[in-house]
Amino acid sequence: MSHVPTVDAEHRPDSAHLVEAVNVIKHFGSNEVLKGVDLTVDKGEVVCLLGPSGSGKTTFLRLINQMETLTGGRIWVGGELIGFEERKGRLHVRHDSDIARQRSRVGMVFQRFNLFPHMTALENITEAPIRVKKIARSQAKAEALALLEKVGLSDRASYYPAQLSGGQQQRVAIARALAMKPELMLFDEPTSALDPELVGEVLKVMKELATEGTTMIVVTHEMGFAREAADRVVFMDAGVVVEEGAPDQVLLHPRHERTKLFLTRVK
Ligand code: ADP
Numbered sequence: 001m002s003h004v005p006t007v008d009a010e011h012r013p014d015s016a017h018l019v020e021a022v023n024v025i026k027h028f029g030s031n032e033v034l035k036g037v038d039l040t041v042d043k044g045e046v047v048c049l050l051g052p053s054g055s056g057k058t059t060f061l062r063l064i065n066q067m068e069t070l071t072g073g074r075i076w077v078g079g080e081l082i083g084f085e086e087r088k089g090r091l092h093v094r095h096d097s098d099i100a101r102q103r104s105r106v107g108m109v110f111q112r113f114n115l116f117p118h119m120t121a122l123e124n125i126t127e128a129p130i131r132v133k134k135i136a137r138s139q140a141k142a143e144a145l146a147l148l149e150k151v152g153l154s155d156r157a158s159y160y161p162a163q164l165s166g167g168q169q170q171r172v173a174i175a176r177a178l179a180m181k182p183e184l185m186l187f188d189e190p191t192s193a194l195d196p197e198l199v200g201e202v203l204k205v206m207k208e209l210a211t212e213g214t215t216m217i218v219v220t221h222e223m224g225f226a227r228e229a230a231d232r233v234v235f236m237d238a239g240v241v242v243e244e245g246a247p248d249q250v251l252l253h254p255r256h257e258r259t260k261l262f263l264t265r266v267k
Contacts, residue, residue: 015079018043018184018215019064025072026059033059035239036073041184044213048226048247051236052262057219060236061186064217065106066099078105078183104132107177108186111193113169115161121148121172122157125179133180140179147175151205167198171205178209185209187218221266227251235259 019041026034034056041047049057062068064075066083075082082102084091115124125144129135148154151171161169170190177185191199203225210216210229226233227247234244237258243250254260
């Protein structure tokens with residue numbers, strides 16, 4: 001889509017923020033999914049996005065990762081306007097190669113473990129570094145093995161996805177995203193498709209990443225994870241941010257009725 005979003009041209013990103021989203025609007029036809037979302041994420045911050053199904057959380061992540069295009073508003077990642085560039089005071093759609101470069105700065109883990117089924121765990125992890133970043137195969141392999149160790153799967157390097165449990169596949173998916181050395185990691189309900197007994201092993205890896213200072217935006221219904229790992233919780237409903245704050249403040253002392261209602265339902 002070559003649609004250029006309209007936003008107050010005056011706004012400039014604050015360099016302290018790794019992500020800055022301003023008045024983000026997204027429509028799918030007549031469905032107004034995001035109605036002006038503002039959100040900032042600082043480097044090293046872990047932000048959990050909560051909210052009822054259909055409130056626009058996934059769409060917001062997909063916009064940050066440029067899997068969807070904005071209807072309105074702007075998003076900066078690392079100080080760079082995504083999707084568009086400003087020349088002579090006007091916004092122009094970026095070239096595909098530039099968009100690919102921007103996307104490689106962001107790692108994403110999806111609800112469904114979408115590993116390449118015909119590749120081993122190791123090959124899944126080395127594929128993008130070799131093909132996109134042109135990293136030497138031997139180096140990519142060494143880094144992938146280190147990542148497999150980090151997610152507790154050193155002994156599964158040569159396994160195919162079908163030979164791994166859902167939790168193991170999701171940990172490979174996390175390692176695969178990390179292999180591109182992203183500045184930002186997006187998680188879209190990474191444990192919601194898992195059997196309950198496999199949720200913990202994935203959350204453990206995510207908590208470790210959080211502790212190491214990885215900048216993360218996590219869409220989740222795991223309230224325990226949000227309380228333990230998040231620096232900030234953002235509650236969305238019907239395409240707007242209803243409230244945000246420290247996890248204990250939002251989860252234990254929500255200010256808004258909609259947040260209270262949601263929390264009584266998920267507990
Ligand atoms: P959440 O992640 O909070 O459950 P989503 O962002 O997945 O919410 O969805 C918000 C709304 O956007 C839903 O009404 C959904 O049907 C709609 N939607 C999401 N993606 C598309 C798409 N590609 N085309 C049309 N509608 C979409």
